[in-house]
Amino acid sequence: MEDQTAFTFKTDSGEERSINSKDLIAVIPSSDESLSTIIYVQHDEKDDTVPPNTVIVKGDAEPNVQPQDTSDEETHIIVSTGSGTNKAKSFYEQALRPVLETLFPKGYTNFLTHYTESATTIQELTNDIFFPTANAGITLRIILLAGDGGVIDLANGLLSRRTSSDYKAPQVVLVPLGTANALYHSINAGKDNTWGLRALTSTRTKPLPILSATFSPGARLLTNEGNDEEELSKDGESGQPILHGAVVCSWAMHATLVADSDTTAYRKYGIDRFKMAAKEALYPADGSPPHAYRGTVSVLHASRWTPLIEEEHMYVLATMVSNLEKLFCISPNSEPLDGSMALVQFAPMSGDEAMRIMGLAYQGGKHVEDLAVRYEEIDGLKIEFKEKEGRWRRVCVDGKIVKVEEGGWVGVRKEERRVLDVVVG
Numbered sequence: 139m140e141d142q143t144a145f146t147f148k149t150d151s152g153e154e155r156s157i158n159s160k161d162l163i164a165v166i167p168s169s170d171e172s173l174s175t176i177i178y179v180q181h182d183e184k185d186d187t188v189p190p191n192t193v194i195v196k197g198d199a200e201p202n203v204q205p206q207d208t209s210d211e212e213t214h215i216i217v218s219t220g221s222g223t224n225k226a227k228s229f230y231e232q233a234l235r236p237v238l239e240t241l242f243p244k245g246y247t248n249f250l251t252h253y254t255e256s257a258t259t260i261q262e263l264t265n266d267i268f269f270p271t272a273n274a275g276i277t278l279r280i281i282l283l284a285g286d287g288g289v290i291d292l293a294n295g296l297l298s299r300r301t302s303s304d305y306k307a308p309q310v311v312l313v314p315l316g317t318a319n320a321l322y323h324s325i326n327a328g329k330d331n332t333w334g335l336r337a338l339t340s341t342r343t344k345p346l347p348i349l350s351a352t353f354s355p356g357a358r359l360l361t362n363e364g365n366d367e368e369e370l371s372k373d374g375e376s377g378q379p380i381l382h383g384a385v386v387c388s389w390a391m392h393a394t395l396v397a398d399s400d401t402t403a404y405r406k407y408g409i410d411r412f413k414m415a416a417k418e419a420l421y422p423a424d425g426s427p428p429h430a431y432r433g434t435v436s437v438l439h440a441s442r443w444t445p446l447i448e449e450e451h452m453y454v455l456a457t458m459v460s461n462l463e464k465l466f467c468i469s470p471n472s473e474p475l476d477g478s479m480a481l482v483q484f485a486p487m488s489g490d491e492a493m494r495i496m497g498l499a500y501q502g503g504k505h506v507e508d509l510a511v512r513y514e515e516i517d518g519l520k521i522e523f524k525e526k527e528g529r530w531r532r533v534c535v536d537g538k539i540v541k542v543e544e545g546g547w548v549g550v551r552k553e554e555r556r557v558l559d560v561v562v563g
């Protein structure tokens with residue numbers, strides 16, 4: 139039987155090649171009319187977390203896109219040098235740049251490339267360039283080589299100022315060079331395997347659904363591996379500290395493992411850092427059971443708030459996406475960019491039991507069928523913390539960590555404003 143997923147062609151030197159069609163970026167007409175230019179990714183055979191190479195070759199396939207010579211958009215490329223395991227720079231220079239030169243032979247020279255130099259570079263670019271440009275009604279396309287943190291820096295910057303009636307949401311092409319890349323994997327689960335490069339030729343966009351986490355006045359953003367504290371932005375209307383996310387707002391075990399593993403020492407393990415920190419949280423070195431997180435959790439359905447009966451928790455997480463990692467499906471009912479918010483919650487249990495449940499999430503989200511897990515669509519979430527020690531009052535918003543003061547709270551709602559669009563393949 140013919141392999142439906144194979145894309146087969148003959149190169150200009152007569153060689154037969156067959157690639158997986160999920161790896162195909164584009165086929166464009168070439169100057170030699172009888173042949174096309176075929177662009178695809180080639181993955182590391184042993185490790186699919188390694189960024190792929192790109193291949194550009196002449197062959198006998200039918201073009202599926204036209205090269206875009208002129209453009210009404212202003213295109214920027216952000217290379218987030220500190221994301222993931224620091225591969226964004228080499229991926230851009232070796233794999234992406236030749237593809238851009240081939241796809242946009244005239245326009246590429248006008249693309250503006252920015253390399254991040256610090257944790258605030260994306261915020262600065264947003265304040266100085268992206269917001270004023272978008273606010274003047276100019277279409278911006280941003281090719282973002284980063285993880286979820288890069289998207290969130292952009293979104294928070296754009297949301298921090300009042301938009302004019304001319305405002306045009308910038309379009310972002312996600313190139314997943316972070317660690318978890320939850321947003322990218324949730325949009326592309328099981329489809330495109332080109333690390334976002336197929337979207338370079340797409341004109342289809344969808345608004346990015348965003349959540350707003352508002353905090354009690356003493357909440358502070360933890361930075362520098364949790365050693366420093368910074369003020370959060372204030373909500374224009376309520377004056378409360380606020381942080382926006384597109385992926386998740388969590389407390390308890392999830393926030394703890396993200397916070398504890400955000401160090402240089404852990405980061406070098408890539409995606410495994412989350413599993414390593416989870417084990418440490420679930421099997422404390424002194425042999426005690428995992429921590430039972432104390433607080434009142436309330437959920438919003440339409441305009442009605444309902445407190446949960448339990449006052450002790452192990453896992454409390456509101457998410458806007460299906461996958462927190464490529465294979466970690468936290469909310470199987472969430473569709474890409476559908477704007478829904480789901481709650482995943484469970485009460486304290488043994489380390490072994492928690493590992494079993496987390497393992498089910500790696501099997502396509504089967505944990506939601508387990509009786510121990512509360513899984514439901516919500517419109518908002520509120521947590522009032524009843525913990526003495528600060529480390530149990532840490533909240534994670536898309537990888538950023540906020541420590542809430544004793545007796546403080548966090549409230550999560552869907553953000554109504556649309557400030558960023560995602561290019562979909």
Ligand SMILES: Nc1ncnc2c1ncn2[C@@H]1O[C@H](COP(=O)(O)OP(=O)(O)OP(=O)(O)O)[C@@H](O)[C@H]1O
Nearest residue numbers: 220221222254255256257285286287316317318319
């Ligand atoms: N040159 C740099 N120096 C210091 N910090 C940087 C630099 N470049 C990027 N950063 C910061 O590193 C962090 C990387 O976040 P990002 O989410 O992109 O990657 P990640 O955390 O590895 O991935 P994910 O969030 O998908 O798990 C961001 O906070 C960003 O501001």
